[in-house]
Amino acid sequence: MSKLILVDWGTSNFRAQVLNEKLEEVHSISSNEGMLQVQKNEFHAYLINILKDHLEENSIIIMSGMVGSMNGWIETPYVHCDASLSLLSTKLVKIPNIKENIYIVPGVKSLKNNKIDLMRGEEVQIFGALKLLNKKDAMFILPGTHSKWVEVKNEKIIDFNTNMTGEVFNLLSTKSLLAKSISSHVINEDSFTKGLELSFTNTGLLNQIFQARAQASIIGEHNVYSFLSGIIIGNEIKEMKKVFECKDVIIVGSSSLNDLYTIALDFYKIKIQSVDAGLATKESMKVLYKEIRNSRNLI
Amino acid sequence: MSKLILVDWGTSNFRAQVLNEKLEEVHSISSNEGMLQVQKNEFHAYLINILKDHLEENSIIIMSGMVGSMNGWIETPYVHCDASLSLLSTKLVKIPNIKENIYIVPGVKSLKNNKIDLMRGEEVQIFGALKLLNKKDAMFILPGTHSKWVEVKNEKIIDFNTNMTGEVFNLLSTKSLLAKSISSHVINEDSFTKGLELSFTNTGLLNQIFQARAQASIIGEHNVYSFLSGIIIGNEIKEMKKVFECKDVIIVGSSSLNDLYTIALDFYKIKIQSVDAGLATKESMKVLYKEIRNSRNLI
Numbered sequence: 001m002s003k004l005i006l007v008d009w010g011t012s013n014f015r016a017q018v019l020n021e022k023l024e025e026v027h028s029i030s031s032n033e034g035m036l037q038v039q040k041n042e043f044h045a046y047l048i049n050i051l052k053d054h055l056e057e058n059s060i061i062i063m064s065g066m067v068g069s070m071n072g073w074i075e076t077p078y079v080h081c082d083a084s085l086s087l088l089s090t091k092l093v094k095i096p097n098i099k100e101n102i103y104i105v106p107g108v109k110s111l112k113n114n115k116i117d118l119m120r121g122e123e124v125q126i127f128g129a130l131k132l133l134n135k136k137d138a139m140f141i142l143p144g145t146h147s148k149w150v151e152v153k154n155e156k157i158i159d160f161n162t163n164m165t166g167e168v169f170n171l172l173s174t175k176s177l178l179a180k181s182i183s184s185h186v187i188n189e190d191s192f193t194k195g196l197e198l199s200f201t202n203t204g205l206l207n208q209i210f211q212a213r214a215q216a217s218i219i220g221e222h223n224v225y226s227f228l229s230g231i232i233i234g235n236e237i238k239e240m241k242k243v244f245e246c247k248d249v250i251i252v253g254s255s256s257l258n259d260l261y262t263i264a265l266d267f268y269k270i271k272i273q274s275v276d277a278g279l280a281t282k283e284s285m286k287v288l289y290k291e292i293r294n295s296r297n298l299i
Numbered sequence: 300m301s302k303l304i305l306v307d308w309g310t311s312n313f314r315a316q317v318l319n320e321k322l323e324e325v326h327s328i329s330s331n332e333g334m335l336q337v338q339k340n341e342f343h344a345y346l347i348n349i350l351k352d353h354l355e356e357n358s359i360i361i362m363s364g365m366v367g368s369m370n371g372w373i374e375t376p377y378v379h380c381d382a383s384l385s386l387l388s389t390k391l392v393k394i395p396n397i398k399e400n401i402y403i404v405p406g407v408k409s410l411k412n413n414k415i416d417l418m419r420g421e422e423v424q425i426f427g428a429l430k431l432l433n434k435k436d437a438m439f440i441l442p443g444t445h446s447k448w449v450e451v452k453n454e455k456i457i458d459f460n461t462n463m464t465g466e467v468f469n470l471l472s473t474k475s476l477l478a479k480s481i482s483s484h485v486i487n488e489d490s491f492t493k494g495l496e497l498s499f500t501n502t503g504l505l506n507q508i509f510q511a512r513a514q515a516s517i518i519g520e521h522n523v524y525s526f527l528s529g530i531i532i533g534n535e536i537k538e539m540k541k542v543f544e545c546k547d548v549i550i551v552g553s554s555s556l557n558d559l560y561t562i563a564l565d566f567y568k569i570k571i572q573s574v575d576a577g578l579a580t581k582e583s584m585k586v587l588y589k590e591i592r593n594s595r596n597l598i
Contacts, residue, residue: 206534
Protein backbone atom coordinates (compact mmCIF):
# COMPACT_ATOMS: atom_id res chain seq x y z
CA MET A 1 0.00 0.00 0.00
CA SER A 2 1.34 3.39 -0.83
CA LYS A 3 0.89 7.12 -0.64
CA LEU A 4 2.44 7.97 -3.99
CA ILE A 5 2.72 6.19 -7.30
CA LEU A 6 4.72 7.74 -10.11
CA VAL A 7 3.88 6.78 -13.68
CA ASP A 8 5.93 7.56 -16.76
CA TRP A 9 3.57 6.61 -19.58
CA GLY A 10 5.30 7.18 -22.88
CA THR A 11 4.50 6.29 -26.46
CA SER A 12 5.72 2.72 -26.27
CA ASN A 13 6.37 1.97 -22.59
CA PHE A 14 4.65 2.12 -19.23
CA ARG A 15 6.74 2.48 -16.06
CA ALA A 16 5.54 2.95 -12.49
CA GLN A 17 7.39 3.50 -9.22
CA VAL A 18 5.45 2.70 -6.05
CA LEU A 19 6.66 4.69 -3.01
CA ASN A 20 5.99 4.01 0.67
CA GLU A 21 5.06 6.58 3.34
CA LYS A 22 8.67 7.73 3.58
CA LEU A 23 8.64 8.22 -0.21
CA GLU A 24 11.06 5.35 -0.72
CA GLU A 25 10.59 3.14 -3.74
CA VAL A 26 9.14 -0.23 -2.76
CA HIS A 27 7.98 -1.58 -6.10
CA SER A 28 8.55 -0.89 -9.74
CA ILE A 29 6.29 -2.01 -12.54
CA SER A 30 6.87 -1.78 -16.25
CA SER A 31 5.20 -2.99 -19.41
CA ASN A 32 5.39 -2.24 -23.10
CA GLU A 33 1.76 -1.13 -23.11
CA GLY A 34 2.66 2.39 -24.17
CA MET A 35 -0.13 4.90 -24.73
CA LEU A 36 -0.27 3.88 -28.40
CA GLN A 37 -1.28 0.37 -27.33
CA VAL A 38 -4.15 1.54 -25.12
CA GLN A 39 -7.52 2.77 -26.39
CA LYS A 40 -8.64 6.25 -25.31
CA ASN A 41 -11.44 4.89 -23.09
CA GLU A 42 -9.29 2.16 -21.55
CA PHE A 43 -6.55 4.20 -19.85
CA HIS A 44 -8.35 4.20 -16.52
CA ALA A 45 -9.11 0.48 -16.48
CA TYR A 46 -5.58 -0.41 -17.60
CA LEU A 47 -3.96 1.75 -14.93
CA ILE A 48 -6.13 0.55 -12.05
CA ASN A 49 -5.59 -3.06 -13.03
CA ILE A 50 -1.81 -2.87 -13.31
CA LEU A 51 -1.59 -0.99 -9.96
CA LYS A 52 -4.31 -2.91 -8.12
CA ASP A 53 -2.00 -4.50 -5.53
CA HIS A 54 -0.56 -1.12 -4.55
CA LEU A 55 -3.45 1.31 -4.40
CA GLU A 56 -5.09 2.54 -1.24
CA GLU A 57 -7.86 5.06 -0.76
CA ASN A 58 -5.61 8.08 -0.31
CA SER A 59 -3.00 7.18 -2.89
CA ILE A 60 -1.95 9.85 -5.28
CA ILE A 61 -0.86 8.88 -8.76
CA ILE A 62 1.20 11.40 -10.73
CA MET A 63 1.81 10.70 -14.39
CA SER A 64 4.16 12.28 -16.92
CA GLY A 65 4.97 11.64 -20.55
CA MET A 66 2.94 11.31 -23.73
CA VAL A 67 -0.08 10.15 -21.72
CA GLY A 68 -0.83 13.89 -21.51
CA SER A 69 -0.71 14.40 -25.29
CA MET A 70 -3.50 14.69 -27.83
CA ASN A 71 -3.42 10.95 -28.39
CA GLY A 72 -3.08 10.18 -24.68
CA TRP A 73 -5.62 9.96 -21.88
CA ILE A 74 -6.27 13.69 -21.48
CA GLU A 75 -4.47 16.43 -23.40
CA THR A 76 -2.80 18.75 -20.91
CA PRO A 77 -1.82 22.26 -22.08
CA TYR A 78 1.91 22.93 -22.29
CA VAL A 79 3.65 25.26 -19.83
CA HIS A 80 5.68 27.79 -21.79
CA CYS A 81 9.36 28.62 -21.28
CA ASP A 82 10.69 29.94 -18.97
CA ALA A 83 9.21 26.99 -17.07
CA SER A 84 9.89 26.14 -13.42
CA LEU A 85 8.94 23.14 -11.30
CA SER A 86 6.71 25.31 -9.15
CA LEU A 87 4.90 26.55 -12.27
CA LEU A 88 4.40 22.93 -13.34
CA SER A 89 2.96 22.13 -9.91
CA THR A 90 0.23 24.76 -10.35
CA LYS A 91 -0.70 23.36 -13.77
CA LEU A 92 -1.17 19.71 -12.86
CA VAL A 93 -4.29 18.30 -14.48
CA LYS A 94 -6.47 16.08 -12.30
CA ILE A 95 -8.37 13.40 -14.20
CA PRO A 96 -12.06 14.23 -13.66
CA ASN A 97 -14.99 11.93 -12.85
CA ILE A 98 -13.06 9.10 -11.26
CA LYS A 99 -12.66 8.31 -7.60
CA GLU A 100 -8.86 7.96 -7.64
CA ASN A 101 -6.52 10.94 -7.30
CA ILE A 102 -4.71 10.86 -10.61
CA TYR A 103 -2.75 13.83 -11.95
CA ILE A 104 -0.93 14.45 -15.22
CA VAL A 105 2.09 16.77 -15.38
CA PRO A 106 1.83 19.19 -18.33
CA GLY A 107 4.58 19.23 -20.95
CA VAL A 108 6.79 22.22 -21.73
CA LYS A 109 6.80 24.30 -24.92
CA SER A 110 9.55 26.57 -26.24
CA LEU A 111 8.77 29.28 -28.79
CA LYS A 112 12.22 30.87 -28.95
CA ASN A 113 14.24 31.71 -32.09
CA ASN A 114 11.26 31.33 -34.46
CA LYS A 115 10.83 27.66 -33.74
CA ILE A 116 8.52 25.50 -31.74
CA ASP A 117 9.75 22.75 -29.50
CA LEU A 118 7.90 20.40 -27.22
CA MET A 119 8.59 17.96 -24.40
CA ARG A 120 6.41 15.68 -22.28
CA GLY A 121 8.09 13.75 -19.51
CA GLU A 122 11.62 15.10 -19.82
CA GLU A 123 10.72 18.15 -17.70
CA VAL A 124 10.33 16.11 -14.52
CA GLN A 125 13.66 14.41 -15.19
CA ILE A 126 15.39 17.75 -15.63
CA PHE A 127 14.05 19.42 -12.49
CA GLY A 128 14.81 16.28 -10.49
CA ALA A 129 18.37 16.10 -11.79
CA LEU A 130 18.85 19.75 -10.83
CA LYS A 131 17.77 18.94 -7.28
CA LEU A 132 19.96 15.85 -7.07
CA LEU A 133 22.98 17.90 -8.18
CA ASN A 134 21.98 20.97 -6.20
CA LYS A 135 22.34 23.24 -9.23
CA LYS A 136 20.41 26.25 -10.50
CA ASP A 137 21.98 26.55 -13.97
CA ALA A 138 22.85 23.66 -16.26
CA MET A 139 22.81 22.31 -19.78
CA PHE A 140 21.08 18.92 -20.08
CA ILE A 141 21.10 16.22 -22.73
CA LEU A 142 18.40 13.57 -22.69
CA PRO A 143 19.47 11.06 -25.37
CA GLY A 144 16.87 8.91 -27.07
CA THR A 145 14.56 8.49 -30.05
CA HIS A 146 14.07 12.24 -29.86
CA SER A 147 17.15 13.52 -28.10
CA LYS A 148 16.70 16.80 -26.23
CA TRP A 149 19.20 19.54 -25.35
CA VAL A 150 17.82 21.68 -22.57
CA GLU A 151 19.16 24.94 -21.15
CA VAL A 152 18.30 25.71 -17.51
CA LYS A 153 18.92 29.05 -15.82
CA ASN A 154 17.93 29.97 -12.31
CA GLU A 155 16.02 26.67 -11.97
CA LYS A 156 13.93 27.37 -15.08
CA ILE A 157 13.90 25.62 -18.44
CA ILE A 158 14.57 28.58 -20.69
CA ASP A 159 14.98 26.85 -24.08
CA PHE A 160 15.49 23.44 -25.64
CA ASN A 161 15.96 21.68 -28.99
CA THR A 162 14.76 18.23 -30.00
CA ASN A 163 16.87 16.13 -32.39
CA MET A 164 15.38 13.11 -34.16
CA THR A 165 18.69 11.30 -33.71
CA GLY A 166 17.44 7.92 -32.49
CA GLU A 167 14.59 7.76 -34.97
CA VAL A 168 16.83 8.64 -37.93
CA PHE A 169 19.39 6.07 -36.79
CA ASN A 170 16.72 3.37 -36.50
CA LEU A 171 15.28 4.17 -39.94
CA LEU A 172 18.69 4.22 -41.63
CA SER A 173 19.97 1.08 -39.95
CA THR A 174 16.86 -1.00 -40.64
CA LYS A 175 15.00 0.46 -43.66
CA SER A 176 17.54 2.18 -45.91
CA LEU A 177 20.12 1.00 -48.41
CA LEU A 178 22.55 0.94 -45.47
CA ALA A 179 20.65 -1.90 -43.79
CA LYS A 180 22.10 -4.28 -46.40
CA SER A 181 25.62 -3.43 -45.23
CA ILE A 182 24.91 -4.09 -41.53
CA SER A 183 25.66 -7.56 -40.22
CA SER A 184 25.77 -6.89 -36.46
CA HIS A 185 24.07 -4.59 -33.96
CA VAL A 186 26.88 -4.82 -31.41
CA ILE A 187 28.66 -1.52 -30.79
CA ASN A 188 32.37 -1.46 -31.56
CA GLU A 189 33.97 1.55 -29.91
CA ASP A 190 36.69 2.03 -32.53
CA SER A 191 34.19 2.15 -35.38
CA PHE A 192 31.89 4.42 -33.35
CA THR A 193 34.85 6.78 -32.91
CA LYS A 194 35.61 6.64 -36.65
CA GLY A 195 32.02 7.77 -37.18
CA LEU A 196 32.58 10.65 -34.73
CA GLU A 197 35.72 11.65 -36.63
CA LEU A 198 33.76 11.72 -39.87
CA SER A 199 31.00 13.79 -38.25
CA PHE A 200 33.63 16.41 -37.42
CA THR A 201 34.59 16.91 -41.10
CA ASN A 202 33.10 19.59 -43.32
CA THR A 203 30.46 17.59 -45.22
CA GLY A 204 26.98 17.23 -43.76
CA LEU A 205 24.92 14.33 -42.47
CA LEU A 206 23.33 13.46 -45.84
CA ASN A 207 26.76 12.87 -47.33
CA GLN A 208 28.39 11.25 -44.30
CA ILE A 209 25.75 8.53 -43.93
CA PHE A 210 26.51 7.45 -47.50
CA GLN A 211 30.08 6.82 -46.32
CA ALA A 212 28.69 4.05 -44.11
CA ARG A 213 27.80 2.31 -47.36
CA ALA A 214 30.83 3.28 -49.40
CA GLN A 215 33.32 2.30 -46.68
CA ALA A 216 31.45 -0.84 -45.55
CA SER A 217 33.93 -3.28 -47.07
CA ILE A 218 36.87 -1.48 -45.46
CA ILE A 219 35.50 -1.08 -41.93
CA GLY A 220 33.72 -4.46 -42.08
CA GLU A 221 29.98 -5.04 -42.24
CA HIS A 222 29.92 -6.00 -38.55
CA ASN A 223 31.14 -2.45 -37.76
CA VAL A 224 28.83 -0.40 -40.01
CA TYR A 225 26.17 -0.10 -37.30
CA SER A 226 28.71 1.45 -34.89
CA PHE A 227 30.20 3.69 -37.58
CA LEU A 228 26.73 4.97 -38.52
CA SER A 229 25.86 5.56 -34.87
CA GLY A 230 29.02 7.65 -34.43
CA ILE A 231 28.21 9.70 -37.53
CA ILE A 232 24.66 10.48 -36.40
CA ILE A 233 25.29 11.16 -32.70
CA GLY A 234 28.36 13.18 -33.72
CA ASN A 235 26.26 15.36 -36.00
CA GLU A 236 23.76 16.01 -33.22
CA ILE A 237 26.53 17.23 -30.94
CA LYS A 238 28.30 19.25 -33.65
CA GLU A 239 25.10 21.13 -34.50
CA MET A 240 23.87 21.64 -30.93
CA LYS A 241 27.27 23.10 -29.98
CA LYS A 242 26.45 25.93 -32.41
CA VAL A 243 23.18 26.66 -30.62
CA PHE A 244 24.07 26.28 -26.97
CA GLU A 245 27.12 27.28 -25.03
CA CYS A 246 27.98 23.98 -23.44
CA LYS A 247 31.42 23.22 -22.13
CA ASP A 248 29.87 20.83 -19.65
CA VAL A 249 26.56 19.04 -19.73
CA ILE A 250 24.46 16.68 -17.63
CA ILE A 251 23.21 13.53 -19.32
CA VAL A 252 19.96 12.06 -18.08
CA GLY A 253 19.00 8.73 -19.57
CA SER A 254 19.52 5.02 -19.80
CA SER A 255 22.99 3.66 -19.26
CA SER A 256 23.71 2.14 -22.69
CA LEU A 257 22.92 5.35 -24.56
CA ASN A 258 24.66 7.39 -21.87
CA ASP A 259 27.84 5.42 -22.55
CA LEU A 260 27.80 6.28 -26.27
CA TYR A 261 27.04 9.94 -25.57
CA THR A 262 29.84 10.01 -23.01
CA ILE A 263 32.35 8.89 -25.66
CA ALA A 264 30.90 11.29 -28.23
CA LEU A 265 30.81 14.33 -25.92
CA ASP A 266 34.35 13.61 -24.82
CA PHE A 267 35.37 13.55 -28.50
CA TYR A 268 33.73 16.99 -28.89
CA LYS A 269 35.54 18.18 -25.74
CA ILE A 270 32.39 18.62 -23.64
CA LYS A 271 32.62 17.57 -20.00
CA ILE A 272 29.77 15.47 -18.65
CA GLN A 273 28.01 14.30 -15.54
CA SER A 274 25.37 11.56 -15.63
CA VAL A 275 22.14 11.26 -13.71
CA ASP A 276 19.81 8.26 -13.67
CA ALA A 277 16.46 9.16 -15.25
CA GLY A 278 14.37 7.19 -12.77
CA LEU A 279 16.02 8.79 -9.73
CA ALA A 280 15.64 12.22 -11.28
CA THR A 281 11.95 11.71 -12.02
CA LYS A 282 11.29 10.60 -8.44
CA GLU A 283 12.99 13.71 -7.07
CA SER A 284 10.68 16.07 -8.99
CA MET A 285 7.62 14.00 -8.32
CA LYS A 286 8.14 14.21 -4.56
CA VAL A 287 7.97 18.00 -4.85
CA LEU A 288 4.81 17.83 -6.96
CA TYR A 289 3.29 15.40 -4.45
CA LYS A 290 3.93 17.78 -1.57
CA GLU A 291 2.32 20.61 -3.53
CA ILE A 292 -0.73 18.48 -4.18
CA ARG A 293 -0.99 17.54 -0.50
CA ASN A 294 -0.64 21.14 0.63
CA SER A 295 -2.97 22.74 -1.88
CA ARG A 296 -5.70 20.15 -1.65
CA ASN A 297 -5.46 19.50 2.08
CA LEU A 298 -5.08 15.81 1.47
CA ILE A 299 -4.00 13.92 4.56
CA MET B 300 16.81 -2.16 -86.90
CA SER B 301 19.61 -0.19 -85.40
CA LYS B 302 23.32 0.27 -85.02
CA LEU B 303 23.33 1.41 -81.41
CA ILE B 304 21.12 0.78 -78.43
CA LEU B 305 21.76 2.61 -75.18
CA VAL B 306 20.60 1.04 -71.94
CA ASP B 307 20.46 2.71 -68.54
CA TRP B 308 19.76 -0.22 -66.22
CA GLY B 309 19.48 1.06 -62.69
CA THR B 310 18.38 -0.45 -59.41
CA SER B 311 14.66 -0.04 -60.03
CA ASN B 312 14.24 0.98 -63.68
CA PHE B 313 15.22 -0.14 -67.17
CA ARG B 314 15.45 2.45 -69.95
CA ALA B 315 16.65 1.94 -73.53
CA GLN B 316 17.14 4.34 -76.42
CA VAL B 317 17.27 2.79 -79.90
CA LEU B 318 19.27 4.86 -82.41
CA ASN B 319 19.27 4.63 -86.22
CA GLU B 320 22.30 4.73 -88.54
CA LYS B 321 22.52 8.49 -88.15
CA LEU B 322 22.51 8.00 -84.38
CA GLU B 323 19.10 9.61 -84.03
CA GLU B 324 16.71 8.17 -81.46
CA VAL B 325 13.96 6.19 -83.14
CA HIS B 326 12.51 4.24 -80.21
CA SER B 327 12.58 4.38 -76.49
CA ILE B 328 11.70 1.52 -74.19
CA SER B 329 11.31 1.57 -70.46
CA SER B 330 10.16 -0.78 -67.73
CA ASN B 331 10.37 -0.98 -63.98
CA GLU B 332 12.31 -4.23 -64.21
CA GLY B 333 15.34 -2.73 -62.51
CA MET B 334 18.36 -4.94 -61.89
CA LEU B 335 16.97 -5.85 -58.47
CA GLN B 336 13.97 -7.44 -60.21
CA VAL B 337 16.09 -9.61 -62.52
CA GLN B 338 17.92 -12.78 -61.48
CA LYS B 339 21.69 -12.92 -62.09
CA ASN B 340 21.35 -15.57 -64.82
CA GLU B 341 18.41 -13.87 -66.54
CA PHE B 342 19.92 -10.50 -67.54
CA HIS B 343 20.78 -11.74 -71.03
CA ALA B 344 17.40 -13.29 -71.75
CA TYR B 345 15.54 -10.28 -70.37
CA LEU B 346 17.56 -7.82 -72.45
CA ILE B 347 17.30 -9.75 -75.74
CA ASN B 348 13.56 -10.20 -75.27
CA ILE B 349 12.78 -6.56 -74.52
CA LEU B 350 14.96 -5.40 -77.49
CA LYS B 351 14.01 -8.18 -79.91
CA ASP B 352 12.25 -5.92 -82.44
CA HIS B 353 15.26 -3.62 -82.69
CA LEU B 354 18.35 -5.82 -82.79
CA GLU B 355 20.34 -6.64 -85.89
CA GLU B 356 23.50 -8.66 -86.28
CA ASN B 357 25.91 -5.74 -85.96
CA SER B 358 24.05 -3.84 -83.26
CA ILE B 359 26.07 -2.56 -80.37
CA ILE B 360 24.42 -2.28 -76.97
CA ILE B 361 26.09 -0.04 -74.41
CA MET B 362 24.80 -0.16 -70.86
CA SER B 363 25.42 2.06 -67.85
CA GLY B 364 24.14 2.13 -64.28
CA MET B 365 23.91 -0.38 -61.46
CA VAL B 366 23.80 -3.26 -63.98
CA GLY B 367 27.59 -3.08 -63.69
CA SER B 368 27.59 -3.42 -59.90
CA MET B 369 28.23 -6.43 -57.68
CA ASN B 370 24.54 -7.28 -57.70
CA GLY B 371 24.17 -6.57 -61.43
CA TRP B 372 24.97 -8.63 -64.51
CA ILE B 373 28.75 -8.35 -64.39
CA GLU B 374 30.71 -6.30 -61.86
CA THR B 375 32.84 -3.77 -63.73
CA PRO B 376 35.82 -2.22 -61.91
CA TYR B 377 35.53 1.49 -61.16
CA VAL B 378 37.63 4.06 -62.99
CA HIS B 379 39.34 6.31 -60.43
CA CYS B 380 39.28 10.11 -60.36
CA ASP B 381 40.50 12.03 -62.23
CA ALA B 382 38.27 10.24 -64.75
CA SER B 383 37.76 11.27 -68.38
CA LEU B 384 35.37 9.98 -71.04
CA SER B 385 38.28 8.67 -73.09
CA LEU B 386 39.53 6.74 -70.05
CA LEU B 387 36.04 5.26 -69.63
CA SER B 388 36.05 4.23 -73.28
CA THR B 389 39.20 2.14 -72.77
CA LYS B 390 37.68 0.40 -69.74
CA LEU B 391 34.39 -0.75 -71.27
CA VAL B 392 33.61 -4.34 -70.29
CA LYS B 393 32.26 -6.59 -73.04
CA ILE B 394 29.93 -9.32 -71.84
CA PRO B 395 31.70 -12.61 -72.66
CA ASN B 396 30.31 -15.81 -74.15
CA ILE B 397 27.32 -14.38 -75.96
CA LYS B 398 26.92 -13.59 -79.62
CA GLU B 399 25.65 -10.02 -79.19
CA ASN B 400 28.00 -7.04 -78.75
CA ILE B 401 27.04 -5.81 -75.30
CA TYR B 402 29.25 -3.47 -73.28
CA ILE B 403 28.97 -2.07 -69.77
CA VAL B 404 30.44 1.32 -68.89
CA PRO B 405 32.45 1.17 -65.62
CA GLY B 406 31.49 3.43 -62.74
CA VAL B 407 33.71 6.11 -61.22
CA LYS B 408 35.32 6.10 -57.78
CA SER B 409 36.66 9.04 -55.79
CA LEU B 410 39.14 8.53 -52.97
CA LYS B 411 39.81 12.19 -52.14
CA ASN B 412 39.71 13.84 -48.72
CA ASN B 413 39.81 10.54 -46.79
CA LYS B 414 36.49 9.37 -48.12
CA ILE B 415 35.21 6.96 -50.70
CA ASP B 416 32.53 7.88 -53.18
CA LEU B 417 31.01 5.91 -56.01
CA MET B 418 28.84 6.44 -59.07
CA ARG B 419 27.46 4.18 -61.77
CA GLY B 420 25.52 5.77 -64.59
CA GLU B 421 25.91 9.42 -63.65
CA GLU B 422 29.34 9.58 -65.34
CA VAL B 423 27.85 9.23 -68.83
CA GLN B 424 25.31 11.95 -68.04
CA ILE B 425 28.05 14.30 -66.88
CA PHE B 426 30.37 13.86 -69.85
CA GLY B 427 27.41 14.19 -72.23
CA ALA B 428 26.20 17.38 -70.55
CA LEU B 429 29.71 18.83 -70.85
CA LYS B 430 29.64 18.15 -74.59
CA LEU B 431 26.16 19.59 -75.02
CA LEU B 432 27.23 22.78 -73.24
CA ASN B 433 30.68 22.82 -74.84
CA LYS B 434 32.41 23.20 -71.46
CA LYS B 435 35.63 21.86 -69.98
CA ASP B 436 35.08 22.90 -66.34
CA ALA B 437 31.82 22.72 -64.43
CA MET B 438 30.07 21.85 -61.20
CA PHE B 439 27.21 19.36 -61.64
CA ILE B 440 24.30 18.36 -59.48
CA LEU B 441 22.40 15.16 -60.24
CA PRO B 442 19.41 15.20 -57.88
CA GLY B 443 17.77 11.95 -56.85
CA THR B 444 17.58 9.18 -54.29
CA HIS B 445 21.34 9.59 -53.94
CA SER B 446 22.02 13.11 -55.09
CA LYS B 447 25.50 13.71 -56.48
CA TRP B 448 27.63 16.87 -56.62
CA VAL B 449 30.38 16.47 -59.17
CA GLU B 450 33.35 18.70 -59.89
CA VAL B 451 34.75 18.62 -63.44
CA LYS B 452 38.00 20.24 -64.49
CA ASN B 453 39.56 20.03 -67.92
CA GLU B 454 36.91 17.49 -69.00
CA LYS B 455 37.72 15.17 -66.09
CA ILE B 456 35.63 14.23 -63.06
CA ILE B 457 38.04 15.19 -60.31
CA ASP B 458 35.86 14.69 -57.20
CA PHE B 459 32.25 14.14 -56.15
CA ASN B 460 30.05 13.69 -53.09
CA THR B 461 26.90 11.59 -52.78
CA ASN B 462 24.07 12.78 -50.50
CA MET B 463 21.32 10.38 -49.43
CA THR B 464 18.81 13.22 -49.74
CA GLY B 465 16.02 11.44 -51.63
CA GLU B 466 16.26 8.28 -49.56
CA VAL B 467 16.20 10.18 -46.26
CA PHE B 468 13.23 12.23 -47.46
CA ASN B 469 11.33 9.09 -48.48
CA LEU B 470 12.04 7.37 -45.16
CA LEU B 471 11.05 10.39 -43.08
CA SER B 472 7.90 11.15 -45.06
CA THR B 473 6.59 7.58 -45.08
CA LYS B 474 8.09 5.67 -42.13
CA SER B 475 8.85 8.16 -39.35
CA LEU B 476 6.78 9.99 -36.77
CA LEU B 477 6.46 12.76 -39.37
CA ALA B 478 4.41 10.53 -41.69
CA LYS B 479 1.44 10.99 -39.31
CA SER B 480 1.53 14.75 -39.90
CA ILE B 481 1.54 14.49 -43.72
CA SER B 482 -1.84 14.64 -45.45
CA SER B 483 -0.78 15.48 -49.01
CA HIS B 484 2.16 14.74 -51.31
CA VAL B 485 1.55 17.80 -53.51
CA ILE B 486 4.37 20.35 -53.40
CA ASN B 487 3.41 23.81 -52.18
CA GLU B 488 6.11 26.28 -53.14
CA ASP B 489 5.58 28.61 -50.16
CA SER B 490 5.98 25.78 -47.66
CA PHE B 491 8.95 24.41 -49.58
CA THR B 492 10.56 27.86 -49.28
CA LYS B 493 9.79 27.98 -45.53
CA GLY B 494 11.70 24.71 -45.28
CA LEU B 495 14.62 26.27 -47.16
CA GLU B 496 14.58 29.23 -44.77
CA LEU B 497 14.74 26.85 -41.82
CA SER B 498 17.62 24.93 -43.42
CA PHE B 499 19.58 28.18 -43.51
CA THR B 500 19.39 28.66 -39.71
CA ASN B 501 22.05 27.47 -37.29
CA THR B 502 20.55 24.19 -36.06
CA GLY B 503 21.24 21.00 -37.97
CA LEU B 504 19.11 18.56 -39.93
CA LEU B 505 18.28 16.30 -36.97
CA ASN B 506 16.68 19.24 -35.18
CA GLN B 507 15.07 20.89 -38.20
CA ILE B 508 13.16 17.80 -39.30
CA PHE B 509 11.51 17.73 -35.86
CA GLN B 510 10.16 21.20 -36.70
CA ALA B 511 8.11 19.58 -39.47
CA ARG B 512 6.27 17.81 -36.66
CA ALA B 513 6.21 20.65 -34.12
CA GLN B 514 4.96 23.22 -36.64
CA ALA B 515 2.55 20.89 -38.46
CA SER B 516 -0.59 22.47 -37.04
CA ILE B 517 0.62 25.96 -38.00
CA ILE B 518 1.75 25.30 -41.55
CA GLY B 519 -1.07 22.81 -42.16
CA GLU B 520 -0.72 19.05 -42.54
CA HIS B 521 -1.20 19.34 -46.32
CA ASN B 522 2.02 21.43 -46.39
CA VAL B 523 4.28 19.34 -44.14
CA TYR B 524 5.56 17.26 -47.09
CA SER B 525 6.71 20.42 -48.90
CA PHE B 526 8.18 21.95 -45.73
CA LEU B 527 10.15 18.76 -45.03
CA SER B 528 11.38 18.63 -48.64
CA GLY B 529 12.66 22.22 -48.35
CA ILE B 530 14.46 21.41 -45.09
CA ILE B 531 16.22 18.36 -46.51
CA ILE B 532 17.17 19.69 -49.96
CA GLY B 533 18.22 22.96 -48.28
CA ASN B 534 20.57 21.08 -45.96
CA GLU B 535 22.14 19.24 -48.88
CA ILE B 536 22.91 22.54 -50.59
CA LYS B 537 24.09 24.28 -47.41
CA GLU B 538 26.58 21.49 -46.68
CA MET B 539 27.81 20.98 -50.24
CA LYS B 540 28.50 24.73 -50.54
CA LYS B 541 31.11 24.22 -47.82
CA VAL B 542 32.84 21.52 -49.85
CA PHE B 543 32.69 22.82 -53.39
CA GLU B 544 33.14 26.31 -54.76
CA CYS B 545 29.93 26.63 -56.72
CA LYS B 546 28.51 29.97 -57.72
CA ASP B 547 26.91 28.32 -60.72
CA VAL B 548 26.00 24.70 -61.31
CA ILE B 549 24.53 22.48 -64.00
CA ILE B 550 21.60 20.29 -62.98
CA VAL B 551 21.15 17.02 -64.81
CA GLY B 552 17.99 15.13 -64.00
CA SER B 553 14.27 14.74 -64.27
CA SER B 554 12.17 17.86 -64.59
CA SER B 555 10.11 17.66 -61.38
CA LEU B 556 13.16 17.34 -59.13
CA ASN B 557 15.03 19.91 -61.24
CA ASP B 558 12.25 22.40 -60.50
CA LEU B 559 12.65 21.99 -56.73
CA TYR B 560 16.42 22.20 -56.92
CA THR B 561 16.11 25.31 -59.08
CA ILE B 562 14.10 27.04 -56.36
CA ALA B 563 16.45 25.81 -53.65
CA LEU B 564 19.67 26.76 -55.44
CA ASP B 565 18.24 30.18 -56.22
CA PHE B 566 17.49 30.57 -52.49
CA TYR B 567 21.15 29.74 -51.77
CA LYS B 568 22.24 32.23 -54.48
CA ILE B 569 23.68 29.63 -56.83
CA LYS B 570 23.06 30.16 -60.56
CA ILE B 571 21.90 27.17 -62.53
CA GLN B 572 21.61 25.68 -65.99
CA SER B 573 19.62 22.49 -66.66
CA VAL B 574 20.38 19.62 -68.99
CA ASP B 575 18.07 16.69 -69.78
CA ALA B 576 19.58 13.44 -68.49
CA GLY B 577 18.50 11.36 -71.48
CA LEU B 578 20.02 13.77 -74.01
CA ALA B 579 23.22 13.97 -72.00
CA THR B 580 23.55 10.18 -71.78
CA LYS B 581 23.10 9.84 -75.56
CA GLU B 582 25.84 12.39 -76.21
CA SER B 583 28.44 10.42 -74.21
CA MET B 584 27.31 7.10 -75.57
CA LYS B 585 27.83 8.24 -79.16
CA VAL B 586 31.47 8.88 -78.31
CA LEU B 587 31.86 5.50 -76.65
CA TYR B 588 30.19 3.87 -79.68
CA LYS B 589 32.68 5.47 -82.06
CA GLU B 590 35.56 4.28 -79.89
CA ILE B 591 34.19 0.74 -79.97
CA ARG B 592 33.82 0.87 -83.75
CA ASN B 593 37.32 2.21 -84.25
CA SER B 594 39.13 -0.02 -81.80
CA ARG B 595 37.36 -3.21 -82.78
CA ASN B 596 37.12 -2.54 -86.52
CA LEU B 597 33.40 -3.18 -86.45
CA ILE B 598 31.65 -2.11 -89.68
